[in-house]
Amino acid sequence: MQSNIADNLQKIQQQLGKTQLIAVSKTHPVSTLEEAYEAGCRVFGENKVQEMVQKYEALPKDIQWHLIGHLQTNKVKYIAPFVHLIHSVDSLKLLQEINKQGLKNQRVINCLLQIHIAQEETKFGFSFEEAEALLSPTLPTDLPAVKIVGCMGMATNTNDAAQVRQEFAALRHFFLEQKARLGATFSELSMGMSQDYAIAIAEGSTMVRIGSAIFGVRS
Numbered sequence: 001m002q003s004n005i006a007d008n009l010q011k012i013q014q015q016l017g018k019t020q021l022i023a024v025s026k027t028h029p030v031s032t033l034e035e036a037y038e039a040g041c042r043v044f045g046e047n048k049v050q051e052m053v054q055k056y057e058a059l060p061k062d063i064q065w066h067l068i069g070h071l072q073t074n075k076v077k078y079i080a081p082f083v084h085l086i087h088s089v090d091s092l093k094l095l096q097e098i099n100k101q102g103l104k105n106q107r108v109i110n111c112l113l114q115i116h117i118a119q120e121e122t123k124f125g126f127s128f129e130e131a132e133a134l135l136s137p138t139l140p141t142d143l144p145a146v147k148i149v150g151c152m153g154m155a156t157n158t159n160d161a162a163q164v165r166q167e168f169a170a171l172r173h174f175f176l177e178q179k180a181r182l183g184a185t186f187s188e189l190s191m192g193m194s195q196d197y198a199i200a201i202a203e204g205s206t207m208v209r210i211g212s213a214i215f216g217v218r219s
């Protein structure tokens, strides 16, 4: 069967402007990622540690690996040597463990704070108040092997575009406030998936995490 990955990538690329594309390849086999790589893709997002490690080992080393799903503290050690950005930091305990593993690997690990912006109960993340409290000016000194470069959020899974827009706008407002307070290293706003990336880009997203619109529906 002829695959559409290259076509899909091209279509999405045309809508991005300055926004960076994270190709969310979770559940797909290495051969599918190789196809995206051939089409020029060098940035992949995965949500499971073991799967990401296996794909990292199998694929070329110029790929950036982004961890986008809930991360358990006991698994940080497996990705600490190579992960480019962890989008889904949702507790101080996790941040402390990332710092510990960063120190062990002699690298500074880039992180985003995941903010709960959706109406669904089930999604992980900090409230705006919790995230603001965590982002203290002494944090870089307290956790020297962690660099918090921005925040991430997932909108409610709904067809109501106005609601999605409102949630993204609220996250952008928080992002800009913190950026003004903390400085230019707080530079990334990860929001937008296959269903809502056009809205996210219009609302100022700097990174979209797109899976099914590139690779097709996951089984």
Ligand SMILES: *Cc1c(COP(=O)(O)O)cnc(C)c1O
Residues within 6 Å of the ligand: 024, 026, 047, 068, 069, 154, 192, 193, 194, 195, 209, 210, 211, 212, 213
């Ligand atoms: C799976 C996933 C995505 C991509 O979802 P699609 O709807 O396939 O684009 C984005 N972000 C997170 C956190 C995910 O788990």
